[in-house]
Amino acid sequence: MMDRLLRINMSAEGGPMVSTVPVGVYAGLGGRALTSAVISSEVPPLAHPLGEDNKLVIAPGMLSGSVAAMSGRISVGCKSPLTGGIKEANAGGQPSQVLARLGYAALILEGKPKDGDLYKIFINKDGVKITPDNSLRMLGNYDLVEKMKGEYGDKIACISIGPAGEMKMSAASIACTDIEVRPTRHAARGGVGAVMGSKGVKVIVLDDTGMASRAPKDPEKFKAANKAFVEGLKKHSVTGEGLPTYGTNVLANVINEAGGYPTHNFLWGRFPGVSLISGETQAETEIARGGVATHGCHRGCTIRCSGIYMDKEGHYLTKQPEYETVWSHGANCGIDDLDAIAMMDRLDDDFGLDTIEMGATIGVAMEAGLARFGDAQAAINLMKEVGKGSPLGRILGNGAAVTGKVFGVERVPVVKGQALPAYDPRAIQGMGVTYATSTMGADHTAGYAVTANVLKVGGYVDPLKPEGQIELSRNLQIATAAIDSTGMCLFIAFAILDQPETFQALLDLLGSFYGNPMTGDDVTALGKKVLTMERDFNERAGFTNKQDRLPEFFKKEKLPPHDTTFQVADADLDKVYNW
């Protein structure tokens, strides 16, 4: 059963205090629905994000810990130091399954230690042990995880922060270990790592030895639904072919062709060097060097969009960098060197940083004249400053908005303080609606309009025109908020949007697991409920429709090659939450 909350009060006199309490009013919620419910009802909206009143909620999804395929996402929620609003960032890797099997609906870090100690938390079937361990200070995630394996064995899953989180940088991520127990899967966006750092927690080590998978209420129906679900994923071209073969970076050529591949800090929509950094080139490089091009990030993944990237000498460098990472450190900075990009991905993972935010930030730094566009070594050097925590590194580690402000740059691609990802809103207007109106700040995963705008999944909406984008983004944002609550990887969306029988299989998985039949309307209602809570928190934190806007340069500067600006009217953006 996943029926308990593990609350850890870091403020307690004499050291952190653990209380295991029934899930209570949060019963039936998981993932994003749970993290947003806790933050929305327990954190004062005007609290300082790094203060004792903020909370860090780490929640497996509704199906995590079961044998359902693709159910390994874990949600991390808090008030964001980057946006000042509510935040949910989710990650793959092993921790979701392990935490769920240990019986916890969520782990909630509360308060703030009065001493300056840094803590590690170990959780297994016998309970929870919290130990101050200042020897972990400023360790990179890779060394940290190695040290934990030395102490606790290699059957563990870790949730941790690198130096960036300890330095409370607004671009700091929380790392989750993958199947190989490497810290490669990150709840990356919105500075969640800084909040973990402010709580004085370096690492949470999980061991589910002796625990079983979570059992469905109706095992027969659940098994059948899972089979149909996996079959559905296999037969869809995106999840059955494109993603496994080339990974998410299969999109580089596609988005570049669509003219929406932001290049040189969102100056152009196509990158001349795209073929050198595309998913095809990346997969070929991986295979040639003895790496892997088709690999899952957690047990139970059947899409296997990840991979393993070796350096020129054939040694492990990093997991296969994602499309958004290759874009942010690549095209956005004018860099066409895949090895340099992979090195920055490694540094991001090791320091504990959001790759999207960091690539966007380096783009802004290049615009400010701190380095030339295209200079890979200069970009790597900037990354290293972040790891060192030099003044320059502190600036960069706090993201694109702070960097733009500090260096007086006007063209800063952020919404609500969070950097725009790898899809230019002038060429893919539906994404612009999501960026502008998401409760999370600019976030492609919040409502991935690339589906209908470019991939022709779930219908087609002309990406260059404003018509239809509001409805498209709204429906995707609702569906996503629900999917982010199930623990399912968002990539199931391609198949469930196109194949009614696969969507039905998902409903059957949920229904048979909980013993309550679930309908499409239930999913929609869940998504709306999550978004409503989040939006309400943001309003109480001081957000208005004025924050639901793209930076003005997207409305003024035309993006080649289509020479379009963002055309969706402000008044229409204000209708996204009218349902």
Next chain:
Amino acid sequence: MMDRLLRINMSAEGGPMVSTVPVGVYAGLGGRALTSAVISSEVPPLAHPLGEDNKLVIAPGMLSGSVAAMSGRISVGCKSPLTGGIKEANAGGQPSQVLARLGYAALILEGKPKDGDLYKIFINKDGVKITPDNSLRMLGNYDLVEKMKGEYGDKIACISIGPAGEMKMSAASIACTDIEVRPTRHAARGGVGAVMGSKGVKVIVLDDTGMASRAPKDPEKFKAANKAFVEGLKKHSVTGEGLPTYGTNVLANVINEAGGYPTHNFLWGRFPGVSLISGETQAETEIARGGVATHGCHRGCTIRCSGIYMDKEGHYLTKQPEYETVWSHGANCGIDDLDAIAMMDRLDDDFGLDTIEMGATIGVAMEAGLARFGDAQAAINLMKEVGKGSPLGRILGNGAAVTGKVFGVERVPVVKGQALPAYDPRAIQGMGVTYATSTMGADHTAGYAVTANVLKVGGYVDPLKPEGQIELSRNLQIATAAIDSTGMCLFIAFAILDQPETFQALLDLLGSFYGNPMTGDDVTALGKKVLTMERDFNERAGFTNKQDRLPEFFKKEKLPPHDTTFQVADADLDKVYNW
């Protein structure tokens, strides 16, 4: 006549374009009323503060350029890079009188140069000349003004930016020259210097040779009113005695005694070293070294609260540092060395920086561990980083909020991103109301509740209790918005609050000058009109009542010696603008 607007379009093809246009819809407005009217109606509220759509409005007051005593304040308005809201910062010195005599109700810088050139603007009776002059790049205000005197003679008044403005720092000020043609009077708050920098304008040189004082409609009545007005100022103890003898820093002992002198980044309300940096010590030091302790900042000043501060060798170092400057660089950083404080004042004036923001920022940097509290040399070194524009200097030059964010500090004393000045809101609760609710961000001049809370001017309201503070702050904010529009120095407020006949003299000055009798109700109506415009702009820029709040530590941490927290309820703060 002051009936023209001088608009300079810095975006024009082939270089800046000048147009002199009738004052039109803005007729009758001056100072803050005029700057806020222009910004409110002409600048898109969501424009980037450093972008081409922002405007920099420089406006003498309604009585500036006349022979009315104390009428030498000049208002600078824009959308603020520091707060993101509307901004009016005003300064003394000579430019207000000179610009008014040249016949301009306001100078408005618009657009943004397409080339990277830096410009100087010369204005005299014959017109306007704009010249690119890249030899001025990164000059400090002192060297710059010397250079201008070499080129244009010493009968000029200058409005200029230092390196901070060129680097578009959010703490950058705009300097105005004083009677000695030194760049010592600053429109300091809110980053107005960064906006001037973004317009590519380094200096505006004004020469009113050949121009006469602005003539009143009823010269006899005006003369009599001016006489009564000056007499009123002379007989009030604050403007007739305290301010002339010791300058504004006469407050150091007073506010320290009241327990509201913020020390060590707002940790305590009293500073053990206050006697070493008080106004009394300062005046004594000035006189002993051959400086001046009683001096006006502009011709026509009869209060003469300023002075001239010499170094130990008897050479000019800076003008007499103000109370807020001595506090910010002194007590707030634990520094009790008057010479070090004067050196930082000099550096602020030379680099073009807001002394309040910089002292508060160094306090936050000390809290972050970048220097020890009390280490004067370390503080000076931090200031020099700002002048150099090193990464650390760029952080600090962008103010306390950015510095707090970059270094992960929780205790950051700002409202709407602007640093709190020298009065702790827990010991002087009326100031807390002004800080929280002012359209300007935390600003003591916006509604100086120290009057009734501490000085017992204009009545008495217990400073430690919430009762009566809303009404006090509201009335002061209304009156101040009006006074800031007249060109009058705010220090006339002491006498007009306590002496009905002095208030009547001010009304008669305005009435006889414009030929329209003016009543107290008219003044109130003007103040409300200004605040309403400003508040409306801020709302359209995305501000809500959630930004009308003090940082949470003022509500949580008790301030010694009174051990009080800020007690005014949020719901009451929301009533300030209900009139």
